[in-house]
Structure formats: structure tokens, C-alpha cells
Amino acid sequence: MPEASLSSPLPEGSIIGILGGGQLGRMTAIAAAELGYRCHVYAPEGDAPACDVAAFSTRADYDDGAALAGFAAAVDTVTSEFENVPAEAMEAIALNAPVSPGAAALRTAQHRIAEKTLARSLGIATPDFAPVNRASDITAPLNGMAHGAILKTCRLGYDGKGQASISTAAEAEAAFDGLKSDDCILEERIDFQAEASFLIARSADGRIAHFPATINAHKGGILSTSVAPADAETLPPPLLRAGQDAVEALARHLELVGVLAMESFITGSGLVFNEIAPRPHNSFHWTIEGAETSQFAQLVRAITGLPLGSTGAMGRWQMDNILGEDMDRLDAAMGEAGAFIHRYGKAAARPGRKMAHITRQISD
Structure with missing residues (x-):
């Protein structure tokens, strides 16, 4: 089928x-x-x-x-x-x-070169990038990357894993050897002001619904905090529309049914594509309490043939990830009025492991 x-x-x-x-x-x-x-x-x-x-x-x-x-x-x-x-x-x-x-759609999202190539084919700005199969592939493209580069595995990198920063050709061999993969991508490091994520739902009959955009902050390569809806100062309306147009173009091209998230960098010259995920996204967990339809309910609606729900935000919200080393923050929030706590039921708390999240409404 x-x-x-x-x-x-x-x-x-x-x-x-x-x-x-x-x-x-x-x-x-x-x-x-x-x-x-x-x-x-x-x-x-x-x-x-x-x-x-x-x-x-x-x-x-x-x-x-x-x-x-x-x-x-x-x-x-x-x-x-x-x-x-x-x-x-x-x-x-x-x-x-x-x-x-x-x-x-999975194959595209699983491979960093495939997803960036698709984005470029649809007119979506991406960082400069080059395929890397050996350390010697790094020097030539690196010379054209003014701000240095990030070497990443094309597959399976997540939450800051599977990547290394490179500023000079002398660092290339150690970085390549450290990733232990011959299927890599060298991406120009982007001088960005903030990261925004966009989420779209698409039904089998092609109907779409955009969620309000989210502004994200990371620590150690892992999402730490998301705030939504994005404020107009950080994400001006023209950039918001550009991001929504981009994620919609990707969803339609992939003929996706469900939800598609896109992470983008906000720069002085516009949005720059980072990556996509054809699934619910960490940066939209705030929608459980903060949107008229959560990203999870919207996914269920899309794949079961139910009408897509309204995606309007009910105020402004902040979502904080709780990692294995942050469990004391979770305990402290248990008695806090207005703190919505979601434990994930994982057996062992390890550093860097996502264990829960807390959502709070920060304004009407």
C-alpha cells in the first residue's frame, strides 16, 4: 500500500x-x-x-x-x-x-545531503555544503567557508551527536576520524541570531494546517527551551511567511501525510534551512497545553482521516526540556502552580537523556 x-x-x-x-x-x-x-x-x-x-x-x-x-x-x-x-x-x-x-520521506529525512539537496531544489536557502567520504575531501570546500564548518555524519546524528567543528584544514583528519563514518557532510557554520522551527500538518487529501512558529535555545547541542508563538522582533512577518512557505513546499513535495517539522536559522539575510523531521518535534511540545490542537492530536487526525484541528495558540508558552542531570528541576516544579509536567517514563536518568518536559504559560 x-x-x-x-x-x-x-x-x-x-x-x-x-x-x-x-x-x-x-x-x-x-x-x-x-x-x-x-x-x-x-x-x-x-x-x-x-x-x-x-x-x-x-x-x-x-x-x-x-x-x-x-x-x-x-x-x-x-x-x-x-x-x-x-x-x-x-x-x-x-x-x-x-x-x-x-x-x-523517511529516506530524505534520514540523510543530511538528501534533505539539503531537496531544500535547494525547491528554492530554500541552505548552508553551503559538500559531501565528505575521506578526510582529504574537506580542505577544498572548507577554504570557501568564511566562518568555518561543521562536519557531520549524514545519518543518525541527533541532539549534537555525530558532528565536529572545524576551523582549519589541520583539524580535518582528527575530526573525520572521530566521526567513524565515511558518509559525512561538511556544512558551512552559520552566523545566526536565533533558531526557529516550523511545523505543518497535511492530510491525505492535501489540506494543510500551520502551527505558530517556535524560537529555540540549545545547550550542548540539545534543545533546552522553546518559546511560542515566535515574537515578531525575532521572527519578522516576512520571515515567518518564508518559513511557512518552505515547510509547506517540502511537505507537498514529499506527499507527506502527518506532520513535518523544519528547523531554520534566522540570519541577517533571511532564513537558512537546517533540517526536517517527518514526525512530532520536541520544540512543539508546548502545543499540548498551548494550542487548540496539539501536534500529537494533529498527527492522529491526519493519519486517520479526521479533519485537521485548529492550530491557534492559546497564549504564549515556554517549554523546558528536563535531561537526566536536571531531575532536581523537575522535583522543584512539582508544586509550582501553572507548571505542566510531562514525565516520559524512562527507567534510567542519564546525562543528556531527555526525561521530561515542563510547559508554562508566560503571557496571554
């Missing part, structure tokens, strides 16, 4: 399959239950908090053909909670169940 295409909404009680057992799957399953659906989570990992809130679960590897076939036969539609599910697994499931996002 192709990517999800529904002539009528799935009836109440239908089963949504979710590939991946992390916090995004967990919050999607909670939203699905509120809309009358049950979820079946497929995850290879033992610590899979999404399974705790799902009606059914399968623990198996993504290359287990029999398990994938059984999973597909047991559900009515399938989505993924993260973009690094093997595209081959999604293709296998698509033989027996509607899927969204499809394998083509």
Missing part, C-alpha cells in the same frame, strides 16, 4: 501502529486514546515508555520480517515516532497496511 490515503475516517476503536517506543510515541498514543483510537507500538528496545500507554506492543527488531508482517496485519494504519526507522521496514509494512510517512 502507498502512504496513508483514506476516503473516510477510521472508526473509533481502530488501531494505530507506531514504530518506535520513545516519548514521541508515548505522547502520540495518549493523544490517540483521547480521540478514541488504540495503539500498537513496535519497538526493539527494552526501555520503551510508549509501550506503557499503548493497548498492544511488539518487541522485535526492524529487520524481523515475520514480526513486521504480523504487526502490519494487526493494525489499521502505521506511523513512525522518529525518522531513523529503517525505510526498508516501512516498505515491508506498506505491503499490508497504509503508512505515513512513507519510505521516500
Whole structure:
């Protein structure tokens, strides 16, 4: 079957399959239950908090053909909670169940060169970049990058992992060897004022809904705080429209059903594309309390054929990530009026691991 295409909404009680057992799957399953659906989570990992809130679960590897076939036969539609599910697994499931996002969208989002090449083809500004398969590939493009560069693995880099900063050619070999991959990308370092993220929902019939844009701050390469809606001083209306047009063009090109997030840098000359994710995004967790329809409910609506909900913000909100080293902040917020706490149900708190988030309304 192709990517999800529904002539009528799935009836109440239908089963949504979710590939991946992390916090995004967990919050999607909670939203699905509120809309009358049950979820079946497929995850290879033992610590899979999404399974705790799902009606059914399968623990198996993504290359287990029999398990994938059984999973597909047991559900009515399938989505993924993260973009690094093997595209081959999604293709296998698509033989027996509607899927969204499809394998083509996953392949694009899984590879940094593929996503930036697509963005450029649609007229979206990106950093200068070059493919790197060996350390000697770095020197020539680096010479043309005025602000230095970031060397990244093309696959699997997340939350600051799989990358190294390079300012001079002398640093190239050590940086390349440290990444332990021969499939890399050299990206020009961007002198940016802030990072903005954009989120769009798209239904099977092509209808779209934009969420208010979010302004993000990071620590150690990991998202720390998101504030939304973005203020007009940081993200002026022309840049807001440009970002929304860009993420819409990407969603339409990918024929995506579900939600698509795009991270962009705000610079003195406009927006510069960073990356996409065809799934709910950390920077839009504020929508659970702060938007008329959360990103998770909107994903469920899109893949089940329900009408897309209103995405209006109900005030201005701040979301703070709680990492393994921040658990004291979580404890302190438990008695705080107006603090909405979302624990992810993970068994072990480790430094850099996302354990929870806290959302607060900061203005009407």
C-alpha cells in the first residue's frame, strides 16, 4: 500500500501502529486514546515508555520480517515516532497496511545531503555544503567557508551527536576520524541570531494546517527551551511567511501525510534551512497545553482521516526540556502552580537523556 490515503475516517476503536517506543510515541498514543483510537507500538528496545500507554506492543527488531508482517496485519494504519526507522521496514509494512510517512520521506529525512539537496531544489536557502567520504575531501570546500564548518555524519546524528567543528584544514583528519563514518557532510557554520522551527500538518487529501512558529535555545547541542508563538522582533512577518512557505513546499513535495517539522536559522539575510523531521518535534511540545490542537492530536487526525484541528495558540508558552542531570528541576516544579509536567517514563536518568518536559504559560 502507498502512504496513508483514506476516503473516510477510521472508526473509533481502530488501531494505530507506531514504530518506535520513545516519548514521541508515548505522547502520540495518549493523544490517540483521547480521540478514541488504540495503539500498537513496535519497538526493539527494552526501555520503551510508549509501550506503557499503548493497548498492544511488539518487541522485535526492524529487520524481523515475520514480526513486521504480523504487526502490519494487526493494525489499521502505521506511523513512525522518529525518522531513523529503517525505510526498508516501512516498505515491508506498506505491503499490508497504509503508512505515513512513507519510505521516500523517511529516506530524505534520514540523510543530511538528501534533505539539503531537496531544500535547494525547491528554492530554500541552505548552508553551503559538500559531501565528505575521506578526510582529504574537506580542505577544498572548507577554504570557501568564511566562518568555518561543521562536519557531520549524514545519518543518525541527533541532539549534537555525530558532528565536529572545524576551523582549519589541520583539524580535518582528527575530526573525520572521530566521526567513524565515511558518509559525512561538511556544512558551512552559520552566523545566526536565533533558531526557529516550523511545523505543518497535511492530510491525505492535501489540506494543510500551520502551527505558530517556535524560537529555540540549545545547550550542548540539545534543545533546552522553546518559546511560542515566535515574537515578531525575532521572527519578522516576512520571515515567518518564508518559513511557512518552505515547510509547506517540502511537505507537498514529499506527499507527506502527518506532520513535518523544519528547523531554520534566522540570519541577517533571511532564513537558512537546517533540517526536517517527518514526525512530532520536541520544540512543539508546548502545543499540548498551548494550542487548540496539539501536534500529537494533529498527527492522529491526519493519519486517520479526521479533519485537521485548529492550530491557534492559546497564549504564549515556554517549554523546558528536563535531561537526566536536571531531575532536581523537575522535583522543584512539582508544586509550582501553572507548571505542566510531562514525565516520559524512562527507567534510567542519564546525562543528556531527555526525561521530561515542563510547559508554562508566560503571557496571554
